[in-house]
Amino acid sequence: MRRIGNQTFIFDKPPFIIGASAVAGPKEAKGNFGDYFDLNLKDDAFGEKSYEKAECKMQKTAMESAVEKARLTFEDIDAILSGDISNQITASSFAARGHNSMYLGLYGACATFGEAAILGGMLICGGFMNRVLCAASSHFSSAERQYRYPLELGNQRPPSSQWTVTAAGAIVLSVNGDGPRLTGGTVGKIVDMGVTDANNMGAAMAPAACECIYAHFKETGRAPDYYDLILTGDLGKFGHSLLLRLLKEKGVDMPESFNDCGAMIYKDGQEAFQGGSGAGCCGAVFSSFIYKQMSAGRLGRVLIVPTGALLSKTSAEQGESIPGIAHAFSVENP
Amino acid sequence: MRRIGNQTFIFDKPPFIIGASAVAGPKEAKGNFGDYFDLNLKDDAFGEKSYEKAECKMQKTAMESAVEKARLTFEDIDAILSGDISNQITASSFAARGHNSMYLGLYGACATFGEAAILGGMLICGGFMNRVLCAASSHFSSAERQYRYPLELGNQRPPSSQWTVTAAGAIVLSVNGDGPRLTGGTVGKIVDMGVTDANNMGAAMAPAACECIYAHFKETGRAPDYYDLILTGDLGKFGHSLLLRLLKEKGVDMPESFNDCGAMIYKDGQEAFQGGSGAGCCGAVFSSFIYKQMSAGRLGRVLIVPTGALLSKTSAEQGESIPGIAHAFSVENP
Numbered sequence: 001m002r003r004i005g006n007q008t009f010i011f012d013k014p015p016f017i018i019g020a021s022a023v024a025g026p027k028e029a030k031g032n033f034g035d036y037f038d039l040n041l042k043d044d045a046f047g048e049k050s051y052e053k054a055e056c057k058m059q060k061t062a063m064e065s066a067v068e069k070a071r072l073t074f075e076d077i078d079a080i081l082s083g084d085i086s087n088q089i090t091a092s093s094f095a096a097r098g099h100n101s102m103y104l105g106l107y108g109a110c111a112t113f114g115e116a117a118i119l120g121g122m123l124i125c126g127g128f129m130n131r132v133l134c135a136a137s138s139h140f141s142s143a144e145r146q147y148r149y150p151l152e153l154g155n156q157r158p159p160s161s162q163w164t165v166t167a168a169g170a171i172v173l174s175v176n177g178d179g180p181r182l183t184g185g186t187v188g189k190i191v192d193m194g195v196t197d198a199n200n201m202g203a204a205m206a207p208a209a210c211e212c213i214y215a216h217f218k219e220t221g222r223a224p225d226y227y228d229l230i231l232t233g234d235l236g237k238f239g240h241s242l243l244l245r246l247l248k249e250k251g252v253d254m255p256e257s258f259n260d261c262g263a264m265i266y267k268d269g270q271e272a273f274q275g276g277s278g279a280g281c282c283g284a285v286f287s288s289f290i291y292k293q294m295s296a297g298r299l300g301r302v303l304i305v306p307t308g309a310l311l312s313k314t315s316a317e318q319g320e321s322i323p324g325i326a327h328a329f330s331v332e333n334p
Numbered sequence: 335m336r337r338i339g340n341q342t343f344i345f346d347k348p349p350f351i352i353g354a355s356a357v358a359g360p361k362e363a364k365g366n367f368g369d370y371f372d373l374n375l376k377d378d379a380f381g382e383k384s385y386e387k388a389e390c391k392m393q394k395t396a397m398e399s400a401v402e403k404a405r406l407t408f409e410d411i412d413a414i415l416s417g418d419i420s421n422q423i424t425a426s427s428f429a430a431r432g433h434n435s436m437y438l439g440l441y442g443a444c445a446t447f448g449e450a451a452i453l454g455g456m457l458i459c460g461g462f463m464n465r466v467l468c469a470a471s472s473h474f475s476s477a478e479r480q481y482r483y484p485l486e487l488g489n490q491r492p493p494s495s496q497w498t499v500t501a502a503g504a505i506v507l508s509v510n511g512d513g514p515r516l517t518g519g520t521v522g523k524i525v526d527m528g529v530t531d532a533n534n535m536g537a538a539m540a541p542a543a544c545e546c547i548y549a550h551f552k553e554t555g556r557a558p559d560y561y562d563l564i565l566t567g568d569l570g571k572f573g574h575s576l577l578l579r580l581l582k583e584k585g586v587d588m589p590e591s592f593n594d595c596g597a598m599i600y601k602d603g604q605e606a607f608q609g610g611s612g613a614g615c616c617g618a619v620f621s622s623f624i625y626k627q628m629s630a631g632r633l634g635r636v637l638i639v640p641t642g643a644l645l646s647k648t649s650a651e652q653g654e655s656i657p658g659i660a661h662a663f664s665v666e667n668p
Contacts, residue, residue: 003462007436032432087422088646090649090654094657102522105440106438122459126461132496189435315420318384
C-alpha cells in the first residue's frame with residue numbers, strides 16, 4: 001500500500017518532472033510572473049477566430065513546449081491527462097487531438113492540474129506508464145461568457161470577484177530523468193459549506209483547501225516548515241485570508257511565505273479584484289516560476305494545492321451551493 | 335510494467351466488481367433491459383425541481399445502491415471516480431458531495447464509464463486504493479436542452495440521431511472479494527475523421543472504437559472469440575454497422591453476438607432513431623444486465639467498449655469536427 005492515512009500518497013519511486021512550460025495572456029504577462037512564462041501572448045485571441053479556439057491553441061502550445069523541453073517527441077508520451085473549465089473540456093480534448101498518445105480527460109474545475117499531477121504520478125509509480133503529460137488551461141474570455149454574462153454587456157464586477165486567468169500550463173512526468181520529483185500528494189474530498197455566490201469562489205473553495213492541507217500534515221506527520229513554499233491554486237486574496245483563519249482554528253499555523261497563485265499572479269492596480277482564478281492559474285504558475293525556481297535550486301520542497309469550485313452556470317442559476325475541492329501535490333529536489 | 339503494447343493493460347491482481355447498480359428512466363424501463371435495472375423511475379424528474387437535479391439524484395441512488403449491494407458503507411469507499419456529459423459534470427460532483435471519500439472527476443463524454451473503470455482498476459492494482467466506486471450518468475432532458483434545443487421547441491430529429499439515455503450506472507471495485515473481475519483494459523486515443531454533424535455521433539465515434547478494439551486484439555494477441563460478448567457503448571445502429579465495416583477493412587471479423595448498448599437498449603418502435611446514447615447508456619447496461627448475467631455464470635468473459643464524442647455545444651456551433659474516443663475494459667469470471 002502506497003497510501004498513508006486516508007487521502008495521502010507517498011511515491012516510493014517518485015516520477016521526475018522533466019519538462020514544464022506555460023503560455024500566458026497579455027494581462028498575465030504584465031503581472032508578477034511575466035518574466036517566467038515561456039510564451040506571452042500579445043493578443044488573447046492568439047490569431048484564432050474564437051476565444052475557445054485560442055484557449056485550445058494555448059494549451060496545445062504549452063504541451064508541445066513542455067515535451068520539447070523534456071527533449072522528447074509526442075511518440076514518447078504514453079498518455080495525456082488534461083482538463084479545463086470550459087464546457088465538456090473541449091480546450092483539452094481538442095488540444096490533445098492529433099497526437100498518438102492515450103487520452104484521459106479530467107474535470108476537477110480549477111483543481112484539475114493537481115488531479116492530473118497526482119493521477120499521472122500514480123500511473124507511473126504503479127508501473128502502468130513511463131511518461132505522462134499533464135496539462136490545464138483557462139481563458140478569461142471563453143470562461144466569462146460561459147459562466148457569467150456576454151463580455152459585451154460590460155457587467156460591473158463585485159469586489160469579491162476574481163479574474164479568470166488566460167494561461168495554460170503543462171508538465172511532463174517521467175519514470176526516469178533528473179530534476180525535481182513529484183514525491184506524493186493528498187487527494188481531496190468535496191466540501192460544501194453552502195456558499196451560493198458564484199462571484200465569491202474563494203469562500204466556496206477555502207474550506208476544501210483547509211480539509212486537504214490539514215489532512216496532508218496530519219497524515220504525513222509533517223509540519224508546514226517541511227516545505228520551503230506552500231501555495232494554493234486560486235483562492236484569491238479574500239479566500240486566502242479565510243483559509244488562514246480556518247487553518248488557525250484547526251491549530252495549523254502557516255508560515256509567512258504561504259500564499260495563493262491567484263493572489264500572486266497580478267500586480268496591484270491591474271484591476272483583478274481578489275486576484276486570478278481558473279484552471280490555468282496554478283498550472284501556469286507552477287509550470288513557469290515554481291518549476292524554474294526549483295530547477296535552479298532556489299526552492300527545495302514545495303506543496304502545491306490547486307483548488308476548484310465545482311459549479312456550472314446551470315447549477316448556479318438553479319440556486320445550488322458550490323461544492324469545493326482541492327488536491328495537494330508535493331515536489332521535491334533530490 | 336503492467337502494460338502490453340502501447341495502450342493495453344493486464345491487471346496482475348484483477349480487482350473484483352463486488353457491487354453494481356443501475357437506475358433508469360421510464361422510457362428505458364420499457365426497453366429491453368427494464369427487468370434488469372435496479373430502479374425504474376416512473377417520472378423522469380424523480381421528484382426534483384429540475385432535470386439536472388434529477389440526474390444527480392439518479393447517479394447518487396445508483397452509487398448508494400451499488401455500495402449497499404457490496405455490503406459496504408461509504409466509509410469503506412476510498413475514492414469516487416465519476417463523470418457525466420452535463421456542463422462541468424455537475425451531476426457527478428453534486429452526487430458525490432456529502433460523502434467522505436476522495437473525489438476524482440472524469441470527463442470522457444459517453445466513454446467516461448470505461449475511463450472510470452480502467453483508472454479505478456489501476457489505482458487498486460497499483461496499490462493506491464482498496465475500494466473505488468465508479469459511476470456515470472446521463473439524462474435525456476438535461477442533455478438535450480444543453481447540447482441542442484429547448485425541449486419545448488419540439489424540433490424534428492434527423493434519422494441519424496440518437497436518443498440520450500436517462501440512466502445511471504455504478505460499480506464498486508475492490509482489492510478483495512469474489513465474483514467477476516476487472517482483468518484489464520485498453521485506453522483509447524482521440525480519433526477525429528472530420529465529422530461535424532452533432533446529430534450523427536455514431537459516425538464520429540466509430541473510428542475511435544475501431545482503433546481501440548483493433549489495438550486491444552493486436553496487443554493482447556486475443557481473437558474476438560476469446561470473449562463471450564463484446565459490446566460498444568453508444569454507437570447506435572448506424573455507428574455499429576459502420577464500425578463492423580471499419581474492423582472488417584482491418585481484417586477483424588467480429589462474431590454475430592457483437593453489439594452496441596445504445597443499439598440494444600430500446601425496443602423497436604420506441605422512436606429512438608439509431609438507438610440510445612449518453613454516458614449512462616453503457617454504464618447502466620453493464621451495471622445491470624451484463625453484471626447480472628456474469629454473476630449468474632451465464633457469461634464468462636466480456637469486453638465493454640464505452641464510446642465518447644468529445645464535442646460541446648459551443649464547439650459544434652463554431653463548426654469544429656467531433657473528436658471521438660473509446661476505452662475498452664475486460665471483465666472475466668474466475
